[in-house]
Amino acid sequence: MIDLSRIVKAYDVRGTVPDQLNEPVAEALGRAFVQTLRNRGEFAEKIVTAHDMRASGPALATAFANGARAEGADVLEAGLGSTDLLYYASGVLDLPGAMFTASHNPAQYNGIKLCKQGAKPVGQDSGLAEIRERAQQILDGGSRVREGELKGGLEQYSLLERYATHLLKLVDLSDIRPLTVVVDAGNGMGGYTVPAVLGSGLPLTIIPLYFELDGTFPNHEANPLEPANLVDLQAKVRETGADIGLAFDGDADRCFVVDERGEAVSxxxxxxxxxxxxxxxxxxxxxxxxxxxxxxxxxxxxxxxxxxxxxxxxxxxxxxxxxxxxxxxxxxxxxxxxxxxxxxxxxxxxxxxxxxxxxxxxxxxxxxxxxDFERYAASGEINSTVADTAGKMAEIEQAFPVEIDRLDGITLTFPDGSWANVRPSNTEPLLRLNVEAPTAERMAALRDEMLAVIRR
Structure with missing residues (x-):
C-alpha cells in the first residue's frame, strides 16, 4: 500500500514513478484536491492542469483530471508548460491549478505543484495536509474512477502565446541595445518557453543549449543550483563572447544568471x-x-x-x-x-x-x-547528515553564545556582522548551513567552525 506521507511534502507532491507516484495515486489526489477546495468553501467548478517534458507527465495529468472530473469539476488541459505558465493560467483564468513536474529532480521522479485560483499557494497549512488525508482514504478504499463517473467536462487549451505576450507587457525590451544571450534549458521546459518569449522581434541573439525536451536529462541535471550543471553554459558564454548566460531548471520556474566572463551571478x-x-x-x-x-x-x-x-x-x-x-x-x-x-x-x-x-x-x-551589489562573501548552502537535528542545533547554540533568532531554524549573528543560519530539512535527516561574512577569509573560517560542530 502506498503511503502518501512519503511523497506529499511541505509544499508539493514529489516521488519516484511508478512505485510512489502513479496513475491511481494521481487520480486519488485529483479527487481529493476538488473535495478539499469545496470543503474549504473555495471555488472548484473548474481546474487547469499542465505538465512538463517528463514521459510520465501526460498519463499522470490525465489520471488527476479523471479524479477531478469524477468530483464534478471541469478540467482545462493546458498540455505542455512550465510551472510559471501554469501559474499564469491559474491567475489569468482565476482557476485552481495542478502542475505535473518534479522540477530539478532526476528522471525517475515526477510530482505535482498545486495552487488555488489566482495562483495562491497550497502548502501543508493551506490544504495540502487535508488533500493527503483524503487521497489516502480514497487509495485505501481501492476503488478507481470508471468512465461513466466522469461528471465534469474536459477541454484542451494552449496558453503559450498568451503567456509570452503577458510577460513582454510587463518588461519592455524593445529599446535595449543588442545582446547576445546563451540559454541553457537543460532539456527542460525552458526549451519550450524561451523561444516563445525571447525568440522573435527583440534585439536579442539567442544561442540555445539543450533546448530539446527530454525528461531523461541526457546532458546534465536540470538543476542550475549545482555548479557542475552550469559548466556548459559558462564555457559557451566565454566561447561566443556573449553578454549574458541564462540557465533554467527543469520546470523553468527558476532562472540562474552568468555574466560575460562566464562567472555565476548570485x-x-x-x-x-x-x-x-x-x-x-x-x-x-x-x-x-x-x-x-x-x-x-x-x-x-x-x-x-x-x-x-x-x-x-x-x-x-x-x-x-x-x-x-x-x-x-x-x-x-x-x-x-x-x-x-x-x-x-x-x-x-x-x-x-x-x-x-x-x-x-x-x-x-x-x-x-x-x-555594485556584491558586498559580502557567502558559503552557499551546505548539507550535513545529522541523526538528531534538534539536539545538534541545541549544541550549536551552546558552542556559539551570540545573538540568535528562530524564524527558520537558528540564525546566529556575530559582532562583526557575519551570520550563519542552520535549519533542518523538512523531509530528510539533514541540517542545512548558510554562512555570510564581510570577507572571504572570515566566511571560510566561520563556515569551518560551524561544520566542525555540526559534523562531530
Missing amino acids: PSVITAMVAVRELEKDPGATIIHNLITSKVVPEIVREHGGQPVRTRVGHSFIKGEMARTGAVFGGEHSAHYYFRDFWGADTGMLAALHTLALLGSQAAPLSALAK
Whole structure:
C-alpha cells in the first residue's frame, strides 16, 4: 500500500514513478484536491492542469483530471508548460491549478505543484495536509474512477502565446541595445518557453543549449543550483563572447544568471537588482527576501526607499507574505523570484526579462553592474547528515553564545556582522548551513567552525 506521507511534502507532491507516484495515486489526489477546495468553501467548478517534458507527465495529468472530473469539476488541459505558465493560467483564468513536474529532480521522479485560483499557494497549512488525508482514504478504499463517473467536462487549451505576450507587457525590451544571450534549458521546459518569449522581434541573439525536451536529462541535471550543471553554459558564454548566460531548471520556474566572463551571478544580487527596478516603478514598496539571502538585499532595498521584509525559506511563506504585505517583489537565494504583477507567484522568465532590460539599458557589462551589489562573501548552502537535528542545533547554540533568532531554524549573528543560519530539512535527516561574512577569509573560517560542530 502506498503511503502518501512519503511523497506529499511541505509544499508539493514529489516521488519516484511508478512505485510512489502513479496513475491511481494521481487520480486519488485529483479527487481529493476538488473535495478539499469545496470543503474549504473555495471555488472548484473548474481546474487547469499542465505538465512538463517528463514521459510520465501526460498519463499522470490525465489520471488527476479523471479524479477531478469524477468530483464534478471541469478540467482545462493546458498540455505542455512550465510551472510559471501554469501559474499564469491559474491567475489569468482565476482557476485552481495542478502542475505535473518534479522540477530539478532526476528522471525517475515526477510530482505535482498545486495552487488555488489566482495562483495562491497550497502548502501543508493551506490544504495540502487535508488533500493527503483524503487521497489516502480514497487509495485505501481501492476503488478507481470508471468512465461513466466522469461528471465534469474536459477541454484542451494552449496558453503559450498568451503567456509570452503577458510577460513582454510587463518588461519592455524593445529599446535595449543588442545582446547576445546563451540559454541553457537543460532539456527542460525552458526549451519550450524561451523561444516563445525571447525568440522573435527583440534585439536579442539567442544561442540555445539543450533546448530539446527530454525528461531523461541526457546532458546534465536540470538543476542550475549545482555548479557542475552550469559548466556548459559558462564555457559557451566565454566561447561566443556573449553578454549574458541564462540557465533554467527543469520546470523553468527558476532562472540562474552568468555574466560575460562566464562567472555565476548570485541570486541575491539578482534579487537586489530587480528590487531596485521595481522600486523605481513603485517608490516605497515592500520587498520580500528569505533569511538566507545576502544582507545586501535589505540594505539595497532600504537605500532605495523600500521596505524589506524577511521570511522563512519556502515558496508558501514568500507567497503568504507577498499577499499579506502587498509586496511588489520577492526573492529567494534559490533563484525563485516572485512578482505582484504575476499574482504574487514565482517566475524565472520574468526575472530574466528584468535582468536583460537592466543590462541592455546601458553600456556596462553585467560583471560591472553586479559588482555594485556584491558586498559580502557567502558559503552557499551546505548539507550535513545529522541523526538528531534538534539536539545538534541545541549544541550549536551552546558552542556559539551570540545573538540568535528562530524564524527558520537558528540564525546566529556575530559582532562583526557575519551570520550563519542552520535549519533542518523538512523531509530528510539533514541540517542545512548558510554562512555570510564581510570577507572571504572570515566566511571560510566561520563556515569551518560551524561544520566542525555540526559534523562531530
